[in-house]
Amino acid sequence: MWVNFTALSSILSHLLIGITLIEAFLKCYDTGNFSTNSTYGKNRDLILASLPSNVSAKGGFLTASIGQNSDKVYTLAMCRGDSTPDDCYTCVNSTIHDLIANCPNQKEALAWRGKPCHVHYANHSFYGTPQDLGVPxxxxxxxxxxxxxxxxxxxxxxxxxxxxxxxxxxxxxxxxxxxxxxxxxxxxxxxxxxxxxxxxxxxxxxxxxxxxxxxxxxxxxxxxxxxxxxxxxxxxxxxxxxxxxxxxxxxxxxxxxxxxxxHETKQNKSIRIRLGASLSATLGLALVSACGFFIWRRRNVQEDKGQEVRLLDLVMGSVPRGNSSEIFHLQNIGRSQEFPSIQLNILQAATNNFCDENKLGQGGFGPVYKGTLADGKEIAVKRLSRTSGQGLLEFKNEVMLIAKLQHRNLVRLLGSCLEKNEKLLVYEFMPNKSLDMFLFDSSLPAQLVWQKRFNIIKGTARGIMYLHEDSRLRIIHRDLKASNVLLDHEMNPKISDFGMAKIFGQDQNEANTNRVVGTYGYMAPEYAMEGLFSVKSDVFSFGVLLLEIISGKRNNGFHLSECGESLLTFAWKLWSKGEGMELLDKHLVESSVPNEVLKCIQIGLLCVQSDPADRPTMSTVVAMLGSDTITVPLPAKPAFYVGRFIAESVEPNSSDKICSINEVTISNMSPR
Known part of the structure; x- marks a missing residue:
């Protein structure tokens, strides 16, 4: 015979410190009071008095009601699943005495007690809906x-x-x-x-x-x-x-x-309380009224509940397992609920009912609104549109991922709302909006001097490195771009929008998908062409973003004066000729540090190489950005591609005037 001393120590610890697991939790609701000797009060006392024997005799769970109209009392009583009938009777009886003593004239009250039993009464129906999900x-x-x-x-x-x-x-x-x-x-x-x-x-x-x-x-x-x-x-x-x-x-x-x-189960049956012949007619009428109420309520909330249940299914993982390559698997990450639920009326008040004046922008998910809570805290509310191209799977993906990721260069999720037909995500507010507005808006680039841009580059690199290597989950973002890098009040970058992200196992290096998602211009060639994605496809997107930050030009739709050419090949040609500083945004000429600029261009070109194996990891990128002594390797010529069209870049002759004006690559043809 052996003794589990750790378990014994835990038991003794509980006895010595007096843990509150056996204490009661009681709440008197402020939903109205009744006067002494009123019909409601008599109904309450009558139905509560009948509960201990009925609940204990019928398996440990009971819902019942008595009375009519405003005098109707609804009750629910439940004992813990392993309670004996005697334990159940004693617990429910004691709980009822506590309720009556502490809530003498409140129309609604509830209590948990001891080896838990639960008693709840109210002047309205509360069945079927989670009650009071505030602070427990x-x-x-x-x-x-x-x-x-x-x-x-x-x-x-x-x-x-x-x-x-x-x-x-x-x-x-x-x-x-x-x-x-x-x-x-x-x-x-x-x-x-x-x-x-x-x-x-x-x-x-x-x-x-x-x-x-x-x-x-x-x-x-x-x-x-x-x-x-x-x-x-x-x-x-x-x-x-x-x-x-x-x-x-x-x-x-x-x-x-x-x-x-x-998993322990008991076969209990819902019953009606027998209160005597004098109440039979009243109970019959109450049951008819209750049935009518539930039918009316079901018809009125069916649409909203249907949407909410579908969304809860997704968030909780109860989603059909078809198309397994694209559905987020819960078992890979464990629990999903690590963020609070925020009531819809609070968010409506904060955003002035989602008025256009508070609209910050529009994405594939839907519009994003600025909001101000009652305590003055500013928030950003992302609202899933009913015609969203991303849909519920991406909503679920973002909720489950971003709630688990904590890093100073990742945007922070504050909560969510799943009420009526609304699906809302609430984030910390980024007063300077997104990076693309500063890079590509003609009136703002001058505000991003070189030192600020260099800090944004390094911060974004650290955020991606955390996703790939330092977080509990290995995350592939799959949609890294300038509009998904948000800027706080100090212009620090925070990566956002995890609707397209995928989780990798610790030993997994790449995956394949038939559903290519993301933004053309930032996609790695192997992903755009073959659906192959990995940490190295995120590295490619980071390289594109880095070159955009330096040049102030978009890769998607970039055109040289006469011939259409990607930003990547243009940057490589300048760098290989020793003219890398010619790529620099004109607004950075005075504030730039040439050595840092050239190093960043070289790192960007390393990240956008055609072969994923030639691209550095993000930890290597962070190290190169943060050190003046690390030797940065020489990059190879990047692939010239736009969208799904790809070809090796060709050095044009001075006489070549073949150009593409439709963002489609046209290769020069030579006779054989």
Missing amino acids: DAGYNTGDITFNLTEFDTVWESLMDTVVRNASNGSSTLKYATGEADFTITQRIYALMQCTPDLSHQSCDFCLRQSISYYERCCHGKQGGYVQRPSCYFQWDLYPFYTPNASTTAPSLSPPPRPDIK
Whole structure:
């Protein structure tokens, strides 16, 4: 016989510090009061008094209502999935006494208590909708994780994701799951999740993931904790705190760690409370009224909910797995909800109902608006248009990626909104908008002196290096361009728009797609022609951007005086002749540092070489930009291509006057 001392230590720690997992969470809502001896008050007391015996006898979950019109009381009661009937009765009974004592005349109140049971009553129907997703009640063990936190997080996140999915996939009478995972031979992680069963799969999943995200922000690194909301409950620890069901428990797995989920189910039936013959007629009328209300409500919100459910499916990963090459795979990154939800009315007020005066720009995703919150904080709101060419998959991609990426050269996502037919992303506001406005607007380039441009080049390079090499995920942006580099108040660059981005595994170097997305002029040849993308295709885009920053000219549509020619081949010809400074934007002549300019041109040309293997990595680019002692290799001649047309660049003779005016390459033909 052996003893798990780590688990024993965790248990003793809980006993000694008095963790608040057994304390109650109670809330009296400010939705109206009732007077003593009123009909509403009598109905409330009557239906609450009937709950303990009915909930415990019928499997641990009950919804019921009594009364008519403004005197109607709606109730919901639920016990934790592993509660015995006696435990359930005791918990619900005590919770009701707490509610009546603390909310004596409030028309709505709710409470979680102890080995959790949940009681909620109100003067309006609240079934089927996640309640109060604001700041939840949370607690944690004050002991810290003392082993490898990075490895622990990987196992922990995988376990939480699996238990969430099992709980949200429960029945209409029980959405409850437990699970455990081996972290080491002697250490296990235990988790429990539960939603009120009236929630849909998507709403339960959303509520639980919001709770997990909140826990990680408040309590990361602690040895156990909980988050409880009105509609869902989440708890984990390093010792078994729930009662397992042997008939439904899967055998645990040995390391390497993988979560071993136990999904416990009970077959409960929704019932109506029997309050006696004197109330039978009233209950019958109440049920008819409730049915009529739900039918009316369903018809009025069907369109909005349909859109919201589709979007929640995407964000939570419940998307069909067809076209697997283009659909973002949740298992590659674990949890997705690491950002807050912001109410639509707040964003409407902040943007003056998305008025044209607050419009910052328009992209493939839809318009972007400036907003000002009530506390004066400025935000940028990206609004998915219903005719968006990018669509819901790209929305999901951006939400799931950018919420996980934290770097000073990446734009920060503040939250999202999924209400009615709106799909909105909320970002930190960039007062200087995007880089393309300064480079290509005739009135602004003079504001970008060389030192500012050089800082933008280096900052953008660091942001791409973070995506490729330093973040927890290896990200290929696939749409790096001047309009996707935003500038803050100090002109620091921040990369934005991750709708086209793709995740690579740590050992993956390239991938292929039949759906080429991005912007012609910035696409690497192998991507535009064959659909092959890798970190080196991002390097190519960075090289194009670097040459645009130096020259102040767009590559897409660049024309020399007589013959159409790409910016890349034009820059290479000047540099190879020792005339690189001729590429420089005329606004930079006075502020430029020639050595830095020429080095940047050479690095840009290295990045746009035809063969991806010849291009440097972004870490090498960052090193070359930041050092005066590193020798920069000599670049080869870049490919001359526009869009999907590609050919080797040709040195024209002085007599050659064959030019393209339609952005299509025409090669000179010589007789054989």
